[in-house]
Amino acid sequence: MKVFLRILVVLVVIFLIGFYSGPSIQENELLQNEPVKLSKDDKTTNVPADLSDGLTRPKTGISVYIGKPLKEFIANWGQPDRIDPGYYDLEWLIYEGGAEAYIQVAVKNETVKAIYVLGENIDLSPFKIGQPLEEIYRFTMITSEIVVEDDNGTYQYELSEQDLHTRLLVPFGDMFGQLFIDRFTGNILAVYFMDKETLLEQRPYELVYRGDLPAVPVEQDNQHEIDSAAEQQIFDMTNVIREQRGISLLEPDFQLARVAKEQSRLLYDDSLLTDDSPQGTLQQRLSEGIEAFDEASENSASNFTHSFSVLHAWMNSEGHRETMLKEEFTHVGAGVYYLFFTQDFIKYDSDEKTEDE
Numbered sequence: 001m002k003v004f005l006r007i008l009v010v011l012v013v014i015f016l017i018g019f020y021s022g023p024s025i026q027e028n029e030l031l032q033n034e035p036v037k038l039s040k041d042d043k044t045t046n047v048p049a050d051l052s053d054g055l056t057r058p059k060t061g062i063s064v065y066i067g068k069p070l071k072e073f074i075a076n077w078g079q080p081d082r083i084d085p086g087y088y089d090l091e092w093l094i095y096e097g098g099a100e101a102y103i104q105v106a107v108k109n110e111t112v113k114a115i116y117v118l119g120e121n122i123d124l125s126p127f128k129i130g131q132p133l134e135e136i137y138r139f140t141m142i143t144s145e146i147v148v149e150d151d152n153g154t155y156q157y158e159l160s161e162q163d164l165h166t167r168l169l170v171p172f173g174d175m176f177g178q179l180f181i182d183r184f185t186g187n188i189l190a191v192y193f194m195d196k197e198t199l200l201e202q203r204p205y206e207l208v209y210r211g212d213l214p215a216v217p218v219e220q221d222n223q224h225e226i227d228s229a230a231e232q233q234i235f236d237m238t239n240v241i242r243e244q245r246g247i248s249l250l251e252p253d254f255q256l257a258r259v260a261k262e263q264s265r266l267l268y269d270d271s272l273l274t275d276d277s278p279q280g281t282l283q284q285r286l287s288e289g290i291e292a293f294d295e296a297s298e299n300s301a302s303n304f305t306h307s308f309s310v311l312h313a314w315m316n317s318e319g320h321r322e323t324m325l326k327e328e329f330t331h332v333g334a335g336v337y338y339l340f341f342t343q344d345f346i347k348y349d350s351d352e353k354t355e356d357e
Contacts, residue, residue: 026297027282028319030267031310033303037206038213055140057172061125062103062115063193066175070110080105084229085222087305088201090114092229096236099243104233104308106198114194116308118240124191131188133181136168146171148196153211155200163205166316178204180312189315190308202305227336231257233307234334234343238324241315245325253331253346259285260298260342261335267302268340282344295347297323302340310341 058064065073073093074080080093086106090113093105100121106114120129127136136142144159146169159169168179176199178192194202201214220226239249263285282298299320304310314320323329329345336342 023283023293024295025281025283025286026319026323028297028299028317028323031299031301031313031317031320033301033309033313035303036203038203039206039208041208041210055126055170055172057175058125061123062117063125063172063175063177065105065112066115066193066195068112070107070112073105073112077103082232084233085225086229087220087226088198092233094233094236099240102237102240106194114192114198116190116192116306118190118237118308120244127177127179127188127191129188129190133165133186133188136179136188140170142168142170146176148199150196150200153209153213155203155207155209155211157199157203157205157207159205167204167312169205180308183316184318184321189312192308204309223338227338230307230336230341231261231334234311234336234341235332237308237311238332238334238343241311242325247325247327248330250332250345251330253333255289256331256333256344256346257335258333259290259335260333260344261337263298263300263342263344264335264337264340267300267342268337271302271340286344286346290346292349293346294349295328297326297329297345299323299343299345300341304339304341307336307341314343 065076077095081096082094084092084094086092088108090106090108093103093107095101095103095105097103097119099119101119102117103119103122104116105112106116117124117129122129126140142164144164146157146159148155148157148171157169159167163169166181166183168181170177170179174196176194176196178194179188180190180192181187182189197214203213235250235252242249282296286293286296299314301310301313304313314324323345324343326345328347330348331346332343334341334343
């Protein structure tokens with residue numbers, strides 16, 4: 001009997017050693033961007049709210065290029081590092097300026113329609129990256145209802161309580177600034193300037209309107225190219241965010257990216273089904289073709305049309321943020337399929353990793 005007990009104790013110890021020495025794996029929940037509520041107001045007896053003229057449009061800073069010819073922007077900022085396709089018939093000029101000067105410029109019909117800035121040293125007058133939210137409220141008139149008008153109707157955007165703390169919208173006449181706030185620090189993470197047409201097309205907030213709405217985007221003929229562009233943007237911006245915080249940069253891992261891409265495709269397929277479809281675990285997905293590793297984690301999201309909106313959502317979710325900013329991770333792979341996004345992080349158990357073929 002004593003021999004049997006000794007053997008049993010040894011087996012338990014071996015099991016526990018194996019259990020605790022295995023890789024650490026974390027799967028964060030899928031962040032879903034809820035559809036924006038749209039309400040049409042057909043009551044002709046009501047008088048529309050006053051238009052939200054907002055602040056005087058800045059005379060300096062990068063926002064002065066909104067509505068200007070593309071050639072004027074390039075004359076001052078130079079050629080982009082690449083040009084990416086996007087939704088709403090936009091092309092995105094990508095300036096890979098790193099922590100100090102990362103910019104995305106949206107262009108349609110050779111005109112600058114919107115500019116997204118994550119870089120810290122870009123003139124964003126009257127705002128700046130890292131500016132406290134309380135300072136914005138102290139010096140800027142912020143309202144939860146913003147009314148816009150064009151030839152097709154009148155549109156009233158209604159910001160929720162959460163929007164007022166994480167996604168402010170500030171009107172400057174016919175231009176608008178969307179402020180992405182880091183809720184953990186209370187500071188501006190990024191700024192997105194856009195013209196009126198872009199705001200009406202993308203309508204990022206609850207909306208009550210009279211008249212007609214622009215058509216929303218559907219799956220496009222160049223969807224594969226749009227997805228691939230979003231993957232590269234997510235990789236770039238993740239490293240910008242890490243660099244700004246003094247965290248080591250991540251290396252791209254193409255095998256890991258294939259795992260992430262397949263997961264996004266499965267999430268998309270499952271969204272078309274009425275019944276829940278079982279998903280394999282991250283450990284199962286990494287079991288084929290991935291080298292031995294110490295630690296891995298996964299972020300996912302759905303129903304976003306901009307890569308930077310996905311990054312903002314992840315940064316404002318505790319678990320996803322922890323994954324993005326974890327010092328120990330060495331490699332990352334991003335996979336996008338239509339409006340579904342997956343990002344897999346990994347720390348290999350050796351500093352030497354064979355480059356993917």
